């Protein structure tokens with residue numbers, strides 16, 4: 001699962017749907033890999049707009065990276081040379097950093113979701129559906 | 130031949146053997162590719178612009194591979210571990226989620242530009258165990274899908290209804306969740322090739338679905354042509370070139386035209 005996805009996935013439990021605590025999930029015991037991916041600056045700029053930067057910082061911290069800038073880089077332009085360095089950093093973080101194994105915990109209901117072989121398991125036991 | 134939906138629950142039906150058989154059949158690959166392309170045609174997304182899509186009941190990624198080929202980034206969800214494992218083996222580009230669509234789509238509001246589903250949602254009409262209410266599951270699916278889409282985001286689903294009441298249940302739940310749109314039937318007179326496509330919009334869209342040559346069972350909003358839309362219709366290359374020219378005129382350096390600039394860089398991570 002790409003780092004990018006952590007910025008969108010939230011707890012699936014019904015009772016958590018309206019809770020603001022059910023996003024982002026808390027990441028622990030995670031094994032990461034860097035996997036080379038095609039660099040697509042237009043896509044990054046497209047997604048940047050809808051990123052919740054505080055969640056990016058929080059999840060990066062869960063995964064052991066404390067060095068993200070406190071505010072979201074903005075008005076990046078895929079055609080501008082001066083923006084390439086930041087866009088490449090974002091690419092490395094969001095698209096190339098992947099979680100292969102780990103746990104995600106909902107901060108509202110404490111339900112734990114497991115990631116195995118890069119696939120998060122969101123199947124719920126009947127009493128939580 | 131009986132329908133797979135009547136034989137077993139999806140995660141049981143699509144076991145290792147069936148997943149392999151399904152995915153490696155060139156006939157299946159061909160049909161799924163064709164239907165995915167048709168779904169994309171109906172979605173009518175701005176070409177040359179990036180889009181983030183959700184593939185519901187993605188299976189082993191036959192539909193997702195087409196999304197990748199067409200330049201889209203996507204996330205897939207499926208209930209069958211074997212299908213997903215086959216997808217991993219095929220090195221699909223999208224992130225894969227093991228989950229049951231009937232329990233909803235676990236993404237925050239406005240995550241996706243659009244969603245597709247190919248040959249999957251008829252499964253939601255089944256009650257595989259006692260105490261399961263298909264109506265509730267359909268509603269949960271459409272409600273959470275609606276919220277995970279950007280306003281104006283579209284959803285096209287090819288599905289195999291067993292009978293009219295399944296189609297009605299699906300359309301009804303979509304409507305209750307707030308979707309606008311309806312049903313498109315391709316090749317309605319051919320028993321073999323007849324295909325059902327649910328074509329929905331979550332809220333108002335600047336650009337509607339592509340209904341060329343289609344007959345609808347429910348009206349979809351009219352196409353509004355405005356300046357913004359015309360801009361969007363220019364090709365990506367034209368757009369970048371136009372923008373680069375403007376930038377150059379303003380004395381700015383643009384990528385590819387120069388390797389180095391004297392400007393200060395933004396803070397790196």
Ligand SMILES: C[S@@+](CC[C@H](N)C(=O)[O-])C[C@H]1O[C@@H](n2cnc3c(N)ncnc32)[C@H](O)[C@@H]1O
Pocket residue numbers: 139140143161185186187188189190191192206207208209212228229230231246247248249252253
């Ligand atoms: C015919 S396959 C299509 C797969 C893929 N979309 C394609 O075009 O090849 C149908 C898929 O729907 C999935 N499915 C059925 N019911 C589901 C549910 N409740 N939640 C998630 N996936 C489901 C099955 O596991 C199966 O992989």
